[in-house]
Amino acid sequence: MRFLLAVFVTAAVVVPLTAAVRPAVPAPEPATLAPLTAATLEEAYTANRANAALASRMAAAHGDRHRAASDRALAAPSRRLLAFDGRGAGRAAEVFGDLAHADRTAVLVPGSDTSLDTYERFHRAAAALHHRLTAKAPPGTRTAVVAWLGYTTPGTVSATAVTPARAEEAAPELRAFLRELRTVSGPKAHVTLLCHSYGSVVCGRAAPRLDVSDIVLLGSPGTGVDTAADLRARARIWAARGGDDWVGSVPHVSADLFGTTVGFGTDPVSPSFGARVFTAGPGGHSDYFTPGSVSLANLTRIVLGETTEVTRA
Structure with a gap:
């Protein structure tokens, strides 16, 4: 039963x-960030957007257009990412x-x-x-x-x-x-x-x-x-x-x-x-x-x- x-x-x-x-697509290691505080927020946003942009390029080179598009959207200048990890x-x-x-x-x-x-x-x-x-x-x-x-x-x-x-x-x-x-x-x-x-x-x-x-x-x-x-x-x-x-x-x-x-x-x-x-x-x-x-x-x-x-x- x-x-x-x-x-x-x-x-x-x-x-x-x-x-x-x-998808088993390649992606970079997460960005290395300073301890998160109000003063470091913009630095974190910038670094994580750059990491998402790199992940998008790697996914595109791997032939995964769907993941590449998802990562590229997160890399847009308007997005505020406290964290990003494109692996797995x-x-x-x-x-x-x-x-x-x-x-x-x-x-x-x-x-x-x-x-x-x-x-x-x-x-x-x-x-x-x-x-x-x-x-x-x-x-x-x-x-x-x-x-x-x-x-x-x-x-x-x-x-x-x-x-x-x-x-x-x-x-x-x-x-x-x-x-x-x-x-x-x-x-x-x-x-x-x-x-x-x-x-x-x-x-x-x-x-x-x-x-x-x-x-x-x-x-x-x-x-x-x-x-x-x-x-x-x-x-x-x-x-x-x-x-x-x-x-x-x-x-x-x-x-x-x-x-x-x-x-x-x-x-x-x-x-x-x-x-x-x-x-x-x-x-x-x-x-x-x-x-x-x-x-x-x-x-x-x-x-x-x-x-x-x-x-x-």
Whole structure:
């Protein structure tokens, strides 16, 4: 029975996803940077854009036009890259807004099937949130958004999509990144962590004692714990799922099979989990940052600290 349950969980999570492309293309080592501070931000942006441009040329010479185009887009003068690594599936951290002076910053953590090859959709989500924050922030409130592709997301047609292994590898990276972010934004800035799909498993592993105001779980298959309190986070815990999100059909269970944990446990939008559940509208798994959506409106309110205005489910 436990084996059949694990197979069902695997099918429910993996089948709806589109397989990611993981090209074995050559790329340079990441740029060598000075310690990140407000004073070194522009230096980091410049160095990482140059590294992305070099990665694009190397990918083009290798014959991978798709990766070359993705890297070239990230190398554009308007892009603000805190980090870039073109090797393998690739990693990047991109800033929208004035990070050094932001009063409120949102950090987006993506889920499965996110790589440099699919980065544009992640970029669109972060840009949509930043646009909404800019439009809705009260006078005098400065905002920024960071798209953090700081880990190798699970392959879609693989066991890693339904096990915590990649999240356990990613959690220390996320903690370190958020500490580094504090050296730029300062101790008074409010940071909100927005965790989508498998990214919510990453955030669940990283949650204990994180210096963030809010953790938001979007379209989450679970976090690996039974309750929000078990995350041992100082932050407020929020959760939402769109009406047409296929994750609602995933069995929210966890089973140990042959020494491996399969599944992520309690549904974060269930009453027993204890999160602050808010409405996300009728959207699907990839629609949480759609301009004009109920979900994006509520995410904006959470980031801005307007928690009494959030429409609760």
